[in-house]
Amino acid sequence: MEELVERRRGKLHPAIARAREAVRATLAELPHGTTVLVACSGGTDSLALAAVTAFEAPKLGLRAGAVVVDHGLQPDSAHIAATAAEQCRTLGLEPVLVRAVEVGSDGGPEAAARAARYDALRDAADELAADVVLLAHTRDDQAETVLLGLGRGSGARSLAGMAPAVGLLRRPFLEVPRATTAAACIASGLRPWHDPHNDDPQYTRVRVRHEVLPVLEEALGPGVVEALARTAGLLRADADALDLLAADVAETALSRAESEVRAEVGVLTDEPAAIRTRVLRQAALEAGCRATDLTAGHIASVEALVTDWRGQRWIDLPQGVRAIRKGGFIILGPDVTG
Template structure:
């Protein structure tokens, strides 16, 4: 159950290891990660932390509450109530009270309605991110902090691997994505739990985190432990490190693909055109990225556009045998005609 509002954190100066007279190492590690992620921000920047009340986000909230005054930042919190459990409003209120007790201001609870598109996890994530962006607009925040840890990153890599995804998916979550920042991607989940204990905070445990109907839960409780047992300790750290390495490669390839799209892809009023002559001279890794971007511009959703779809579009360039067309998600149709690949909504009725 969530901790009561009376279970406030001890003052920062009291968070010491009584045996050594030093700041608890888990608290120090979380604070250092937050400081490194935010130190370049201008003074008076408003930063919001997305806090569910769980150990990861509560440890992050405590760290930003401590570091913000030193960095001359304004720090608040947003608690998103997904309404997926009977006591979700109560849990959100407890999280908000703990954030206020840490000195964060503003603190707001935002209730959202979770749809069905993208599955339960994807729909909840979409609703949460929409709420966070709306809160950032309301409070004039330039940064929203998310509490994803190194363990979350490793799970993301495995999920991408299971889907047969490319380098971008295997690169995991980016430390910075627009206004979103993830300062704890190199911090293990065990450190956030220990930081909460050392700080006198009482995290809420989301029962969904133990529900095996969710793929991420199965990876966390079944797959990763087996890998650690079979391959030895350090698998989680290695997966997260792999994500960082792949992200650098993916960023470079995406930049090259964006340059190619500037010349080889153009949009008209009703379709997107891809110049086959320009595309066929490029390496596959760059060409297919440009084609994927063209399909997204034509109306496909990133969550529904698969590598198989992109490969089928690419066949118009590299394996042309008179194919008529291919149908893509969101009613987009691709066909080859007159030296171009045409992507546009298909006519129905």
């Protein structure tokens, strides 16, 4: 492999070096003996992550394995998953699990596949007593996520993109360009699988990748992807701070009784909109709304029950949840209008 040739020359390919540095920074925070799993599809980004993790984890006293999720969305998906799993084993990852999932339809094909994949990853982590699952999202993925949130008219939390760490999930490549992972695969002699869905314009993310971002680069100059990813980081810090403040208010403003969640109007009225809407969103989620279906428009309508009360009727929310104002409270639940 080219990496071995370069090592003999005393030089490591810059793309491999950058990928290793990113993964090393993530793994260095973990206690000795931690089990780490790489979510690997066999594609360029995840295969590069698998190779780098297999190299770095043992040096830090960590156990590194992999999980390959077969979404069953293509006729040869089982073969693709088996090939990815064998590549992971060849790299030195062990254990390597293949998990077949059924992809539903809630939220559209992309959201449904993502939900099924994350469920499978969490189940695999439980089975293997793994503390961390590494995901291969790159800086380019982050930029696309920001643009998707912007197109939906989402708030700061959505525009903050993907977090580097949430629960057992870690994303060490969020500041690494996609071109770097591709170069790392080439330099290492790896042969990634190319998912045809990544070129299918029926998917919104694909259109953003191949149509929107190139236009922005042409109009605004190079560096748009980096700027969008940097913006996500800045907004995430702001959103985290506001979430903490909103959590404190929610402790006072929200109460729960069986299937209902109540938000006290008197507490919310004097709060800034950024805090009030976060509390109401939390109330809607606790009442049964799914985060993927709950939009900023829904929350604005519920907020109007606090700030622009004119005796309006209830607000319909996802998953059959309704919000209505009664006796100084916004009441949210599946049967609050009776």
